[in-house]
Amino acid sequence: MTPLLSAHGLTKTYGPRTACAGVDIDVTEGEVLAIVGESGSGKSTLLSMLAGELAPDSGEVRYRDREGRVRPLAEIGPAELRALARTDWGFVRQDAAQGLRMAVSAGGNVGERLMGLGARHYGTIRSQALDWLGRVEIAADRIDDPPTRFSGGMRQRLQIARNLVTAPRLVLMDEPTSGLDVSVQARLLDLIRRLTGELGLAVIIVTHDLAVARLLSHRIAVMRAGRVVETGLTDQVLDDPADAYTQLLVSSVLAA
Known part of the structure; x- marks a missing residue:
């Protein structure tokens, strides 16, 4: 199946700092993809580029519209992009305000x-x-x-x-449970899981919390220093991580 949203070679730098370096990622209808990593790993920068809010230095994001056309976001005009953001897309931000x-x-x-x-x-x-x-x-x-x-x-x-x-067909979520009490987080996570399942949404969720990723996502992408170091089915990656950094992330959670 052609992905609903896909990114190829996304790169973004800020002076000497590389926020994203050659990131490839995609999501299809009915799929929840979690992007995980420590603060500063490039997760939020990647999400902003996927949303069309931030232009990459190189690479492109492509979206399959309701007519089945796969279109680079860079070729969609500002007015149409704003219309997409109000209709086909949703963006749940960390700070609800x-x-x-x-x-x-x-x-x-x-x-x-x-x-x-x-x-x-x-x-x-x-x-x-x-x-x-x-x-x-x-x-x-x-x-x-x-x-x-x-x-x-x-x-x-x-x-x-x-x-x-x-x-909407696609919903982006940036740390939607961050800063909430544990009991409130649990209630919100149950709600998100239920609604995404009922509506068959494509969801990309950024989180530093591996428990959130395990509960909500089908696939996971682990980022470190602007690069995706490991991807795969969520349970497979978290239960048997192949990359040394992913192993460190998982072990730090188990040790906490």
Whole structure:
């Protein structure tokens, strides 16, 4: 099957520092790919390039659109790229405040994406917003509350609803559980796993937490110093790592 999103030879440098060096990666519908590694390994830089938010110095990202055309992101104009980001793609950010309109109600945050698709009927928009708030376990009576009144876990769940309401094909996630209490993390992970399975999404998730990668992903890519040093099925890589760096990562978790 042709990948939904693929990257070939992605390279990005900042002065003397190489953030990504010749990275190849791909994801297909219904697949969750985890990108793991220590801080500074290049995970977030890679995700920004995959999202079209950061131009690589070399290499390219290709996306297979709904018509089946495989197109380099560099050849998609800014207006169309913004439209894709509101419809076909979702981006769940580590800091929910960066992915939400903090002064807009919960319902407005969800409904705004629908309006981007042309929805104008207030009752329909509110009904769909209520449905999605329920799906991410936010009570209906919180629909008119702004995210400033929500806990960190609730903000992340609202951000997920905002991204999924338009039925995207691809969702990018940048450390979505980082900074949350353990019990809140567990609840959010269960939600993400359930929704990605139900909707058949292609998901690329960046995380430093190997337990998160094991729980959510089918495949894993391990990054070190801007390079992918090992890829494979998640359980296979984590249970029998071939690369010395991956072995060190896994052993450090076991020793903790």
